[in-house]
Amino acid sequence: MASRDVITARQERLGTELRKLRERAGLTLRGAAQTLGISESRLSSTEAGRVGVSAERVRRLAGEYACDDAALVEALAAMASERGRGWWEAYRGLLPHGFLDLAELELRAAYLKSFENVRIPGLLQTEEQVRATYASPVSTLGEEQIEARVAFRLRRQTVLEEAEYEVVIHEAALRVRLADRKAAQRQLLHILEQSERPQVGLRVVPFDVDGFTLIGTPVLLAGGAVPQLDTALLDSPHAGTIIDAEAQLDVYRRVIHSVESAALGVVGSRDFIHRLMRHI
Known part of the structure; x- marks a missing residue:
């Protein structure tokens, strides 16, 4: 997925929350990327909001990070599913x-x-x-x-x-x-x-x-x-x-x-x- 030219506050927030889940799991960026089978740069870009992430990928990340807060995971998945251009x-x-x-x-x-x-x-x-x-x-x-x-x-x-x-x-x-x-x-x-x-x-x-x-x-x-x-x-x-x-x-x-x-x-x-x- 191509990098975004503009990152909204909400997209940045989603990436920040995913980074928090990783850090709570005690995983480094490199270690998490190896576990997930993706590049370190791709995971870094996801956490910075520079590239999008699917709801399915959010759930997989949460699973790898041993996050058992189902309500939080589903809220993050819903954020990842937001599409379309708002009136603003x-x-x-x-x-x-x-x-x-x-x-x-x-x-x-x-x-x-x-x-x-x-x-x-x-x-x-x-x-x-x-x-x-x-x-x-x-x-x-x-x-x-x-x-x-x-x-x-x-x-x-x-x-x-x-x-x-x-x-x-x-x-x-x-x-x-x-x-x-x-x-x-x-x-x-x-x-x-x-x-x-x-x-x-x-x-x-x-x-x-x-x-x-x-x-x-x-x-x-x-x-x-x-x-x-x-x-x-x-x-x-x-x-x-x-x-x-x-x-x-x-x-x-x-x-x-x-x-x-x-x-x-x-x-x-x-x-x-x-x-x-x-x-x-």
């Missing part, structure tokens, strides 16, 4: 690759959880909010780039048609006005409308919550088919940073748990936003 591929070469990786990871996630403390989550922004984000006075983007980013972010939001999404927003983010008062009210109304979806859970952390330390980094947790395949995404207007190291994942899981514990309930959060709309 139309933007390759036009937008930074981090944008595309973010869209694919969101679409493939078993569930999504996020926390935002300084801005409205990208998946809940109105078009005018998205446009104001990219067309700020300090922006150096040209008109074509702005339009591409706006269209891309709005297309990302279609994931909410099916995905389970739990989001916690700090009051600070709800009060930020990127445009005028009316635009801010329309944004809050849009959030309320999206929260009516049965698979969307919206909660708010007000300023007056006692003992809440405002966490500096907004985070999106994309749940994997098994916990080992969870991914944390540090979303931003310009790109996304992908975190999949287990120690760091545990940090962001705790972040999500902490803010969920501090937030109002779903009903209380909706009431809070209704009140805020009248006074913003």
